[in-house]
Amino acid sequence: MANMDVLNNIREAASFIRGKIDGEPEIGLILGSGLGIIAELVENPVVIAYENIPHFPVSTVEGHAGELVVGTVAGRRVILMKGRFHLYEGYPVEVVSFPVRVMKELGVKKLVVTNAAGGINTSYEVGDLMLIKDHINFTFRNPLIGPNLDELGPRFPDMSEAYSKRLRQIAREVAESQGVKLQEGVYIGLLGPSYETPAEIRMMRTLGADAVGMSTVSEVIVARHAGIEVLGFSCISNMASGILDQPLSHEEVMETTEREKQKFLRLILGIIPKL
Ligand code: HPA
Secondary structure: OOHHHHHHHHHHHHHHHHOOOOOOOOEEEEEOOOOHHHHHHOEEEEEEEHHHOOOOOOOOOOOOOOEEEEEEEOOEEEEEEEOOOOHHHOOOHHHHOHHHHHHHHHOOOEEEEEEEEEEOOOOOOOOOEEEEEEEEEOOOOOOOOOOOOOOOOOOOOOOOOOOOHHHHHHHHHHHHHHOOOEEEEEEEEOOOOOOOOHHHHHHHHHOOOOEEEOOOHHHHHHHHHOOOEEEEEEEEEEEOOOOOOOOOOHHHHHHHHHHHHHHHHHHHHHHHHHO
């Protein structure tokens, strides 16, 4: 798509949303599998179905609703994506990350991304929360390929602090004050949708990954390009392939996030006012 078309699409989507909400959202949240409950924290919510937003894709996975929720959490103006887009659904990478560009256009300065992920680090336990310290983009897709949109950010964006040190420090302090165990590690993002083989997981452990999932990296690349500060969390929904002597399933992922969502909710609620 030509540059001007992309910019127009971002602006049209943003202006549609602006017409339905009061004020500028400052913090964006993208909620992963089973973590949509965080949307229930939003006060005075305005709910907008993706299908009504111009140029927005529509999500197709079970456990992912498709709506934006805009309102306040702990006195801060937030815009929250309940349900995200994944490469395995067949969306091109620039479509997966399009909503982040719309958030930026609406005024978002900080983005909190959450996902469910398989634990690669054998010291992790199912149900742990992991603060994302860094990521490895194993999707071999980059949403910034093509002519650079200079209006949005630089041609060669720095990724040396993709996940803000400052925000991670805040997250650790809040977790400690709540008595919540918080792992900190590297997220590796893959295309999916098949889960990994045990050999692939051993390889990824050798490469320095602590948790594996099928989202997040494209969104974070676009956010950093746009100068948005990022904070990320993985809910370790299962141990990755080959670690335990049992098959992996989406049901297990959903069951774990369901079980752990209150802990996650409390942590996010504690962090938002401090961002
Ligand atoms: N692998 C990839 N993606 C995932 C996993 C996993 O084990 N668990 C949740 N999302």
